[in-house]
Amino acid sequence: MTSFLNKKILGHVLFWAVLLIYFMSVSWPYETNKIFLFESVFFKLILQIILAYAIIKIGIPYLLNANRKLVFFSSCLVLIYILFISYSIYKAYILIPSYPDEFSYRPPFILADRFTNWPAYIGSIPEYLFPTVILVIFNYYKKQKETAILLEKKRTSELNALKNQLNPHFLFNTLNNLYVLALKKSDKTPEVIAKLSEILDYILYQCKDKYVLLKNEVALLHNYVDLEEVRYGNRVKVSFNKDITNDAKIAPLLLLTFLENAFKHGVSQEINSARIDIYIQGDVQNIEFRIVNTKPAISEKNHNDNREAIGFKNIKKQLELLYPDSYILDVNNERDLYSVNLKITSNAL
Structure with missing residues (x-):
């Protein structure tokens, strides 16, 4: 049992490590400061991890599978909005003061505007949900395989x-x-x-x-x-x-x-x-x-x-x-x- 749990945990750690490398590789050619790139990508990855396990461990079993679809989708949107604002606060109070040169050539960042910037929020939904979708698909096929083995x-x-x-x-x-x-x-x-x-x-x-x-x-x-x-x-x-x-x-x-x-x-x-x-x-x-x-x-x-x-x-x-x-x-x-x-x-x- 312990060995199984260790393999399961190791699999999840490996999954998120691969995603971290992938997200960094996307912006790697365009960012000269690699430490800044790592900090910004890593913090957003933490938010994606929170969203993924909240949906998989709580939302799907207790809301979606209980036929409370409206509550499920509403909760997902609210949680993504909270994460969207969390990253905006992190950016305003951590990233910008720590790396002013990286934002000198970017448009001015106004935190108050982010609370009502609905186009930016809607545009961020696929990015936050991307790892969750992969995990849900993976878990689905895994359960299908386990079900097939049990049926056999x-x-x-x-x-x-x-x-x-x-x-x-x-x-x-x-x-x-x-x-x-x-x-x-x-x-x-x-x-x-x-x-x-x-x-x-x-x-x-x-x-x-x-x-x-x-x-x-x-x-x-x-x-x-x-x-x-x-x-x-x-x-x-x-x-x-x-x-x-x-x-x-x-x-x-x-x-x-x-x-x-x-x-x-x-x-x-x-x-x-x-x-x-x-x-x-x-x-x-x-x-x-x-x-x-x-x-x-x-x-x-x-x-x-x-x-x-x-x-x-x-x-x-x-x-x-x-x-x-x-x-x-x-x-x-x-x-x-x-x-x-x-x-x-x-x-x-």
Whole structure:
């Protein structure tokens, strides 16, 4: 905390030092007495510092942000007038007596006239406000940057929370499948364990990045299909068509939830034969994922069920966070078919 404050103070000191050098450089070729130049510029800089921090620390937070705009602008004008008169008094009682030669060729300076010299006062406003405007702009962009960082951290936290909800949900379903096979003492149990091991390796070690290769996500889906086919056997027929490039990327675990739901709602309650059709097309510019599954007759009783399971809600939240305004998700819940069509546009990839 102390280090941060020191850096902040040092930054402000450096800012005003640069301004002092700048203001002196403007008149440097025209003033022979450099000490006089420094004193006049330095005193005006002190007045500018007073104005800047009065506006930034008091005026903006307590007046402008409180929607008291008239009071804010009136206060600024009054304060600038006070500073304008202060510099006039400093000039009359300090600068002119100390450096009479520097004013010998200048027009006579009458202090009383300065109190009502409105053109000179109005003309001095931009000069006094110049450093304040720079600081306000700098603070604005700094706060915008800090806000962006906080929003990114918030979004990352939300995504991690959603993933933590999704992964146990997937693992619970897979382990349940393995449990059923173990009870049956199936010869396919080692195959399922191997597939589950591949899936766990992918989830634990390869899904840490914000985006992963689409081909790896497709491999995950293939492993999941293999596990479910072991469980359901001839009760399900899965067609898997893909057309993807090696460099296509997508957020990890996005597509798995749709596949889980297809098996859960389209196969688990089907007593006859179910069908799932999967199509994935993807390149560096666009990704399209489509999955269609048949619905068992028992689902007719729940035809209006929108299937907003936990996993499905999570996937919609992730899409909003990862691809805002850059995706299209169409869900069709028909009498005997359920389909999902996801398109991610090029500006999000």
